[in-house]
Amino acid sequence: MGKSMACLAVAILVILFLYCVNNVTSDTSDHRYKEGDHIPLYANKVGPFHNPSETYRYFDLPFCSPDHVEEKKEALGEVLNGDRLVVAPLKLDFLVDRKPERICGKSLTKEEVARFRKAVLKDYFFQMYYDDLPIWGFLGKFDGEGKDDPSLNRVYLFKHLHFEILYNKDRIIDVIVRNDSPVDLTDDKEVEVDFSYSVKWTLTDIPFEKRLEKYSQSSSLPHHLEIHWFSIINSCVTVLFLTGSLATILMRILKNDFVKFTHDDEEAVDDQEESGWKNIHGDVFRYPRYKSLFAAALGCGTQLFTLSTFIFMLALGGVFYPYNRGALFTALVIIYALTSGIAGYFAASFYYMLEGKNWVRNLILTGSLFSAPLFMAFCFLNTVALAYNSTAALPFGTIVVIFLIWTLVTSPLLVLGGIAGKNSRPEFQVPCRTAKYPREIPHLPWYRRTLPQMAMAGFLPFSAIYIELYYIFASVWGHRIYTIYSILFIVFIILLIVTAFITVALTYFQLAAEDHEWWWRSFLCGGSTGLFIYGYCWYYYHARSDMSGFMQTSFFFGYMACICYGFFLMLGTVGFRAALIFVRHIYRCIKCE
Incomplete structure (x- = not known):
């Protein structure tokens, strides 16, 4: 089984690397051009700057649209990312300077003026791509502070785009766009607008291989790196101090317990009766209630842990470079589909360890424990996006593709993994016999009950990662670029270690x-960090972001609920596995009659 898992891991990485690198590229494979070659400019989307999920097609606004809108064929990850690229009616031929040229003249009606004015007041930005390089700009500007009352502002729409394109020999290095020639849209009346553009080509000595470095440099600036490393050092010192203190206390207590339990004199026996954890050796390995659900949770958690590991391997390998459109979403979909067999195997094998019988029901529960809530959240959020006519709504064809992946890949692999886990028929190794009747649990104070224990268990791991969470949120739910995956990987390792240790101590x-x-x-204690992360979502939304509106709020809290639920399952599995190793060890070290 170990060799099979290793082969599967290598195969997944090879497939993902080739797919993510080869399927998210430009139309011209080598990015080399000759003078006069036509290079299409793709208009992607527009939307409020502070609401990254609320995006719309570029030509949903009354710009100069061609008679026939030519759409670019996009990969699965690009569609999931909300990209809808179409060819813009601008000629940006290689090394051809253009003085201001007219795109079209439009007589904006009152309704169209109102739409543009509303977009400007909401800080709408546009996104384009030229030779796979991203281009941003704002639609306009306004003077004043009365966003809710247009009469208090002077609203202007930019009607001219100036492109400065940097090139090195036969390759494009950078594209800079400047907005100019604002037209006043303050008054509610028809306006004549001549949309235009100009192009200037500038030679640069920046090599082609470094053309994307400027996007990653923003997250690698010295003061940003200092913050990242300070947070890691602070987390490490805090975690090492607290875990070291707990480890010292725990080891001393265990050492004293082992000494008591190995003596044969009567006084030691009396102490043994007072001690506690040896007295329940006949019940400590009694199978839990809801065995099928427990095994399914472990299977899903193991799959999500494997998913996270593969994502980090790809990130550290340089696959998720800035603006590799849709690569992350593509990787998530493919890895999740290919690792479903891991969930089936571990769920079924552990279910049979616990002497479960109905393995079919266990597999159905395993397959739906995480995917069913995710599917329900998707259905609701996709309906909201459709109501807003947003590009965040997935087309019917993409939904069919995802359904086929789930039907033809995820489900069969889940069943095959379940069959392999069932046929392996592993035995649950325990050092103590389980008594016939369960021992009564004494009355415990409130701070030893489940919810207080979960609060204590989740706080320490969360305190080790909360500083880094801001940068992750600002990247996923904002426009900040995150490329320091090595630091993120260190934080992930710290999270796993602290989760395992604090769960062992509380156990x-x-x-x-x-x-x-x-x-x-x-x-539950291991997974409680996911609840703390979701609590941080409320703080980030209200205190650290400017997101607003029903759609953006729904997307933020809906998808973050799914992500935090995934963290709950993954870290819960880590916590239980660590606790199981610990419990087996301490009961193996003493004689249990």
């Missing part, structure tokens, strides 16, 4: 209180 204290129902408790 020991639970067993010392003679509470033998540690299975679900360890899973």
Whole structure:
């Protein structure tokens, strides 16, 4: 099984690397051009600057649109990212300077003026691509502070675009766009607008291989790196101090317990009766309630952990370079589909360890435990996007493709993994026999119950990552570029270590209180960090962002709920696995009669 898993991992990485690199490229494979070659300018989308999910097609606004809009064929990840590229009616031929040229003249009606004015007041920006290089700009500007009352502002629409294109020999290095010639749209009346553009080509010595470095430099500036490293060092020092203190206390207590439990004199026996965790050796390995659900949660958590590992390997390998459109979404879809067999295998094998019988129901539960909430969230959010006529709404064809991937790849691999897990028939290795009747759990104070324990368990891992969370949120739900994946990987490792350790410590204290129902408790305590992350979402939305509107709010809290739920399953699995190793070890070190 180990060799098979290794081969599967290598195959997934090779497939993903080739797909992400080859399927998100420009129309010209080598990016080399001759003088006069036509290079299409793709208009992508427009939308409020502070609402990254609320985007619309470029020609939904009354710009100069061609008679026949030519759409660019896009990969799955690009569509999931909300990209809808169409060829813009501008001629940007290689090395051909253009003085201001008229695109078209339009007589904007009152309704069209109102639409442009509303867009400008909402800080609409546009996004274009030229030779796979991103181009941004704002539609206009306004003077004043009365966004809600247009009469308090002077609103202007930019009608001229000036492109300065930097080139090195036969390759394009950079594209800079400047807006000019504002036209006043303050008054509610018809306006004549001549949209125009100009092009200037400038020679540069920047090599083609470094043309994307400027997008990653923003996150690698010295003061940003200082903040990242300070947060990591601060997290490491705090975590090492707290975990070191807990480890010292825990090891001393365990050492004293082992000494007591290995003595044969009567005084030691009396101490043994007072101690606690040895007294429940006949119940500590009693199978938990809802075995099928527990096994399914472990299977899903293992799959999501594998998914995260592969994503980090691709990121550290340089696949997710800035503006590799849709590469991350493509990787997520493909990895999730290909690793479904891992979920089926671990869920079924653990379910059979717990002497489960209905493996078909367990597989159905495993396949739907994470995907079903994600599907329901998608259905609601896609309906909202359709109501807004946003590019965030997936086309019917893309939905069919995802359904086929789930039907032809995810489900068969889940079943095959389940069959492999069932046929492996592993035995649950325990050092103690389980008593016939369960021991009564003594009454515990409130701070030893599930919710307070979850609060304590989630706080320490969250405190180790919360500084880095801001940069992740600003990248995913904003326009900041994040490229320091090595630092993010270190933070991820710290998160796993702290989650495992704090779960082990709380499990020991639970067993010392003679509470033998540690299975679900360890899973819930390990996964509680996901709840803290979702709590941080509320803080970020209200205090650190300018997002607004029903659609953006729905997308932010809807998809973050799914992501945090995934973290809950993944970290819950890590916490339980660490606790299981710990419990097996301490009961193996003593004689249990």
